[in-house]
Amino acid sequence: MEQTPRAVDLPAKPFSLIAEVTHRCPLHCLYCSNPVEMKRAQEELSTEDWKRVFQQAAEMGVLHLHLTGGEPLARRDLAELIAAGRAAGLYVNMITSGVGLTEQRLEGLVQAGLEHLQLSFQDLEEVSADFIAGTRAHAIKLALVPILKRYDLAFTVNLVVHRLNLDRLEEFIALAEELEPNRLEIAHVQYYGWALKNRALLMPTEDQVRRSLPLVEAARNRLRGKIHLEAVFPDYFGSFPKACVGGWGRQMMLVDPIGEVLPCHAAAIIPGLVFDSVRDHELAWIWKESEAFMRFRGDAWMPTTCLECPRKERDFGGCRCQAFLLTGDPDAMDPVCSYSPDHGKLVDLRMSSPELLPIYRG
């Protein structure tokens, strides 16, 4: 007898708070995950707003604060924000391009309580790395690494991989290894936000993906005990969807630069969702009551196939933004799932076309 899967339970509290403190950024990466329409600097939350949000997050039981952007260094009050996060009891991570980070400023950030810094690399050669970043950044990032090492700070190198650099993955990993980070992330581009505009250019070939997997596994084994490796698989090549952001409204809250609270980075593309603001509501109220967070929580929204599938407890129905982007219907099955009637669309999208030109922001 087949067992009926249990209902998906509702989460008690979020695990992490992603604070997109600004959308301003010196880089113009082809794969930028920020929305196409960015929030303006004049509308950004104030220092006091953010401090209040961090306090509320800690009171709810949130453990991790991720300061990101845009480029968080564009905020002059960054050290104050870090100190407020730590004072509230949060673990403070920062994702940065490193552009504009002097040793003096870094020292201030570490003193304020920064615990972990993530730096991403676009390629191993300067020319192509800067081409992907849309600006001169590679040499600046490399120069920053020995400075980071002087401080008591966890350091992650993130390699963002796609068709333009996957053929050099082995050398790219070797570069990361030389930088001796505590953590190494190897992340395939995810096609949301600006990255979607460059999807055809960045989409790896089947062959590239196939060759990359054993390289990542070999690196994982080789580096065990020295560098902790985490890899993000390329969605479009999967047979089952990812538990996107750990499930909608289950693990994280993202506060954008103007204070609107989203269940994931890309949620703003889904038509009809209204995001409540930390300017009007307590974070705990938003977590429990905000319509945007309730929209795909649990399993009542799921198509029958998902509802009856035991995998729903693992993937929570996959990615809603992807379902919308690829089918036009945010309630549809995630096309990454091989049970989806739209799974065949991915086969077409996996065909990358080599003659495209990059599309840069602004």
Place this chain on the structure above:
Amino acid sequence: MEISSVPRLASGCRLHATDDILLVPEGTLNLSGPAREILARIDGKRTVHAIVDDLLLQFEGANAEEVRQDVLQLLSRMRQRGVIRT
């Protein structure tokens, strides 16, 4: 991991103030059994041996050999995960 090793928490790893978890970059590790008591004694100066002795003082009647094995196993596993250095 040897009994004479001096373990320390890697940069960016710390015990949560109240909960039984180790905060690490981008994540947490749940601590079960005596793990929190063991990690709380790591200061980058004490040897595994000294940590075991200290635990035996606090937990009277515990089997010394079992405690030693528990500590060595936990610390080895955590070193593999990159959150303990020696």
